[in-house]
Amino acid sequence: MDKAPGTPPLVIALDGPAASGKGTLARLISEHYGFAHLDTGTLYRGVAWLVLNEGGDPADPEIAAAAARDYAIDKIAGADIRTKEVGAAASVVAANTEVRAALLDFQRRFAMKPPKGARGAVLDGRDIGTVVCPDATVKFFVTASPEVRARRRWLELEASRPDLKESEIYQDLLERDARDAARDDAPMAAAPDAELLDTTHLSIDAAFAAARRVIDGVFRRCG
Ligand code: DC
Numbered sequence: 001m002d003k004a005p006g007t008p009p010l011v012i013a014l015d016g017p018a019a020s021g022k023g024t025l026a027r028l029i030s031e032h033y034g035f036a037h038l039d040t041g042t043l044y045r046g047v048a049w050l051v052l053n054e055g056g057d058p059a060d061p062e063i064a065a066a067a068a069r070d071y072a073i074d075k076i077a078g079a080d081i082r083t084k085e086v087g088a089a090a091s092v093v094a095a096n097t098e099v100r101a102a103l104l105d106f107q108r109r110f111a112m113k114p115p116k117g118a119r120g121a122v123l124d125g126r127d128i129g130t131v132v133c134p135d136a137t138v139k140f141f142v143t144a145s146p147e148v149r150a151r152r153r154w155l156e157l158e159a160s161r162p163d164l165k166e167s168e169i170y171q172d173l174l175e176r177d178a179r180d181a182a183r184d185d186a187p188m189a190a191a192p193d194a195e196l197l198d199t200t201h202l203s204i205d206a207a208f209a210a211a212r213r214v215i216d217g218v219f220r221r222c223g
Pocket of ligand 1: 015020040041042044045090091094095124125126127144177180
């Protein structure tokens with residue numbers, strides 16, 4: 001869907017904890033409506049990977065802030081940022097206010113001027129509906145029980161990391177949720193006007209259909 005000149009882009013925000021299904025939903029939504037998609041977790045993962053790759057400590061505020069200021073997509077080309085270790089380090093650098101500030105503009109620019117003239121943007125993360133795009137057209141907060149999320153993540157990682165136990169992933173998710181929700185700056189939270197989508201007992205098709213019903217309803221109302 002291309003944007004008519006002068007029309008503000010439509011923005012769909014999806015927030016929620018790790019392995020809630022928000023990333024898959026964001027991809028399906030962006031494909032269905034022809035919108036650009038930004039998985040904002042990749043930015044924090046990229047910064048964390050840069051720190052770890054230099055042998056730095058993700059909890060060191062100056063090292064993490066410098067990595068965020070220098071961050072560029074080509075610096076992490078070919079890097080495996082989807083590992084459990086990078087995910088945990090991403091949650092640590094994400095608690096750093098300077099890191100968040102350095103990544104904010106890029107996310108807002110993406111939403112306000114989606115690449116390739118797309119008519120809208122879908123952003124998924126932890127603070128999209130609350131901080132990055134508080135005026136988003138549609139907001140979702142996607143959740144699922146920690147047990148179901150741990151099972152999903154374990155199934156995803158099983159082939160590449162047969163050594164990982166589901167119980168270990170479960171513990172990691174709980175720690176990450178707690179850190180992401182408790183930090184002072186832009187904690188993971190549902191915006192008051194977000195639609196709650198609990199995917200615990202939903203297939204991805206059912207979750208996608210539920211999300212589309214909400215989005216189509218809002219789009220009809222805004223013409
Ligand atoms: O969604 P993810 O697992 O790829 O995100 C990795 C970490 O990045 C997550 O634990 C917290 C952080 N993050 C954040 O603080 N704000 C966002 N908008 C996206 C991710």
